[in-house]
Amino acid sequence: MRTSPPSDSRRKWIPDDLVSIYKKLLLQLFAAFRLQFKVTDAPLVENKNKVVDARGHRPLDKKREPAPTLRPAPLPPVGGIRYQARPTKKTVSGQKPGPIVYPDSGGCKHLAEELGVLCPTGCELRTELLKQENTVKPTIKDLTDKVQNLQQSSSTINNYAHLLDERLAKRQKQYTDNQNLISQYNRELEEHYTFIKEKLDNSIPSNLRLLRSVVDTLNKKLQKLENAITAQLSECQTSCTVSCNVPVVSGKECEDIYRKGGETSELYLVQPDPFFKPFKVYCDMTTEDGGWLLIQNRQDGSVGFGRKWDAYKKGFGNIASSGGKNYCDTPGEYWLGNDKINLISKLGPTELLIELEDWDGAKVKAHYGGFSIQNENNKYQLSISNYRGTAGNALLEGASQLFGENRTMTIHNGMFFSTFDRDNDGWIHPDPKRQCSKEDGGGWWYNRCHAANPNGRYYWGGHYTPEMSKHGTDDGAVWMNWRGSWYSLREISLKLRPVSQS
Numbered sequence: 001m002r003t004s005p006p007s008d009s010r011r012k013w014i015p016d017d018l019v020s021i022y023k024k025l026l027l028q029l030f031a032a033f034r035l036q037f038k039v040t041d042a043p044l045v046e047n048k049n050k051v052v053d054a055r056g057h058r059p060l061d062k063k064r065e066p067a068p069t070l071r072p073a074p075l076p077p078v079g080g081i082r083y084q085a086r087p088t089k090k091t092v093s094g095q096k097p098g099p100i101v102y103p104d105s106g107g108c109k110h111l112a113e114e115l116g117v118l119c120p121t122g123c124e125l126r127t128e129l130l131k132q133e134n135t136v137k138p139t140i141k142d143l144t145d146k147v148q149n150l151q152q153s154s155s156t157i158n159n160y161a162h163l164l165d166e167r168l169a170k171r172q173k174q175y176t177d178n179q180n181l182i183s184q185y186n187r188e189l190e191e192h193y194t195f196i197k198e199k200l201d202n203s204i205p206s207n208l209r210l211l212r213s214v215v216d217t218l219n220k221k222l223q224k225l226e227n228a229i230t231a232q233l234s235e236c237q238t239s240c241t242v243s244c245n246v247p248v249v250s251g252k253e254c255e256d257i258y259r260k261g262g263e264t265s266e267l268y269l270v271q272p273d274p275f276f277k278p279f280k281v282y283c284d285m286t287t288e289d290g291g292w293l294l295i296q297n298r299q300d301g302s303v304g305f306g307r308k309w310d311a312y313k314k315g316f317g318n319i320a321s322s323g324g325k326n327y328c329d330t331p332g333e334y335w336l337g338n339d340k341i342n343l344i345s346k347l348g349p350t351e352l353l354i355e356l357e358d359w360d361g362a363k364v365k366a367h368y369g370g371f372s373i374q375n376e377n378n379k380y381q382l383s384i385s386n387y388r389g390t391a392g393n394a395l396l397e398g399a400s401q402l403f404g405e406n407r408t409m410t411i412h413n414g415m416f417f418s419t420f421d422r423d424n425d426g427w428i429h430p431d432p433k434r435q436c437s438k439e440d441g442g443g444w445w446y447n448r449c450h451a452a453n454p455n456g457r458y459y460w461g462g463h464y465t466p467e468m469s470k471h472g473t474d475d476g477a478v479w480m481n482w483r484g485s486w487y488s489l490r491e492i493s494l495k496l497r498p499v500s501q502s
Helices: 007-012 015-036 122-236 254-259 309-314 340-344 404-408 436-440
Strands: 265-272 278-283 292-298 350-357 363-373 384-388 491-498
Touching: 015 491, 254 265, 254 292, 265 309, 292 340, 309 340, 340 491, 404 491
Parallel strands: none
Antiparallel strands: 265 278, 278 292, 292 491, 350 363, 350 491, 363 384
8 A cells, every 4th residue: 555745844845846846847938938929019099999190299208207197086976885884704612523534645636625635645746757757768768868069069160260270370471471561562662652752743834734724724714704693693683572552541459450441351450558569460351250360381392391480480480472463462471470379369358269270171270269378488488268169179189199197198288389499399309309399390289298289280182101201200280189190281371350349
């Protein structure tokens, strides 16, 4: 009859070396499982199982950058289900435990209930060991074969080292021979140098005379070019500009002009503040009852919007041109200027109308019932409210493709104005060269970075790729809540008008 060891030493039956081999096999299986089913980091942006490439947004690197300010957490709920505490188990009294009789533990029977019916018996351990032996033996044989192969490889490497020593001796001899050959070449070069020097000393005077004649010919040609340039300059004393007849009627802004009788959409003079000089603007007198003052316009890419702070402060571009009439009825591409926009918004409650058109001719609008920007000391901080329209509320709610914290970081309301030479955006990056305006092509009220980028780079045809952009970012004139990322709109305009009391 086979006997089993005492119950307190059942787990020490398996030899230590067999346990070690078994653990190594388990680790190898686990590593293979991880390689086969490797899980990559989930994308930050996901909408109904569809990955969205929202490159107007700059994902937060929490290892290197501070986390943005979060909203206060809500209070815990007052009501709800309340569970009672579990009852304690009653102890059985009045019964004395009798002697425990253990059955034969060496056979194939189950052990006593006190020892746990799931503990393996001696026979089960033996069966398990035989299974492990069949599994481990091929591994040991494989390791033995690898050791033998390693021994053969070591012998081969030793022979190869002897062969390298012999080749090194041959190379050293060849090096000595090459040094001798170089010395011989040096002597021959010195002889050639002496010969060439003698030839140059004799032939240089004649060559100089030939060069003088060539220089004289070139001087004559240069003189003719200078005369032609002088003639061109005399004909272009004044720069080429578009002259427009400014209407007699003027006012504080376009709504004031409309009420005074100026009902034609064209270039006008406005003066919001009597302490500042009047300036030219384009007034839209037909859209939604008219009275709109155009502060930004993109229509053909003729004007670059990648400008510095001072350019956006004063304004740039072409305000209007003549479309065949005797007045400037056609708006051009321009930015009115942040100082002028601030003067207009300070007059009173102001509304903003944004008109968008794609390359298929589809048009949408975004109307904000409240608009204002601060002065330069406050970095032209933006304030907007009361959205309605068909373009999507990109300025107040951020990019519609994003969710949670990522979407919050694309809201433009409350942002400071940023240009590539003055970084005021909400993107706090360890590298000072990384900023929204520099990567996204224009000046704007960037957050981290944008859901809308009207002043971005102009791409003909609409669709563009990271390879086409300067920094691999979504730097086009985009409105993500309408046409998404990587689509630059054909026409964009921003217009202001004072809010009329109903």
